[in-house]
Amino acid sequence: MNGKVFIPKPQSKEDTMSTSCIQRGLFVCAVIASLLAGPAWLQAEEPHAAGKVKVLYHVDGKDPDVAKYALALINKHIDAEGGPDKIDVELVVHGPALTLFEQDKMDPELKTRFDQAIEKGLHAEMCQISMKLYGTPLEKLAKGFVATLHPVAVKRIADLQRQGYVYIKP
Numbered sequence: 001m002n003g004k005v006f007i008p009k010p011q012s013k014e015d016t017m018s019t020s021c022i023q024r025g026l027f028v029c030a031v032i033a034s035l036l037a038g039p040a041w042l043q044a045e046e047p048h049a050a051g052k053v054k055v056l057y058h059v060d061g062k063d064p065d066v067a068k069y070a071l072a073l074i075n076k077h078i079d080a081e082g083g084p085d086k087i088d089v090e091l092v093v094h095g096p097a098l099t100l101f102e103q104d105k106m107d108p109e110l111k112t113r114f115d116q117a118i119e120k121g122l123h124a125e126m127c128q129i130s131m132k133l134y135g136t137p138l139e140k141l142a143k144g145f146v147a148t149l150h151p152v153a154v155k156r157i158a159d160l161q162r163q164g165y166v167y168i169k170p
Helices: 012-046 063-082 095-101 106-120 128-133 152-162
Strands: 053-059 087-093 123-127 146-148 167-168
Touching: 053 063, 053 152, 063 087, 063 095, 063 106, 087 095, 087 152, 095 106, 095 128, 106 123, 123 128, 128 152
Parallel strands: 053 087, 053 167, 087 123, 123 146
Antiparallel strands: none
16 A cells, blocks of 8 residues: 555543453353354254153043044144154143043944054053042053053143143143
8 A cells, every 4th residue: 555554542441341350251252152052953953862852731621522522633743743752742631531532432433443543652641539439440441541650631741841842722
C-alpha cells in the first residue's frame, strides 16, 4: 500500500485487564454451552443407545373393543420398534377388565391378539387385589399373565413409570 507500517496504540493497564476478563468470560460461557449441548446432541443421534424402549399399557375397563384395540396396538408397537429385542412392553390389567381375560369367557379375537403379544415378549400382569375381589385365581386367566409385583395395580403402574416406562392407556 503506501509503505506505512501499522503500529497498534499502546493500551492502558486497565484496558488490557478488562479485555482479558471479557475473553475469559466468553471462553467459560463457550465451554459451558458445549457441555450442555453435548449430551443432547448424542441423544439426537442415537435414540436407542440407552437401551430398549420401555412402554406400559394400562387396561382397566370392561369394554372388549378397548382391550382388543390395546392388544392390537401392542402387537403393532413391538413390530414397529423392530421386535422384542428393541422394546420392553408391560401390560397391567385390573378392575372390571379382569373378566375379559378369563380363559373360559375370553373373546376369540382378544385371545388371538393376546397370545401373539405374549409370543412377541409382552409381560402381562394382573392386579392381585382385582383377582381377590372377582374371585378369579391366576390359573383361570389367559396363559401368560402373572400377578402384579405389588398387590395394588395402580402402585405397580406408578413404579413402572418411575422406572422410565412410557404410559399408554388406549
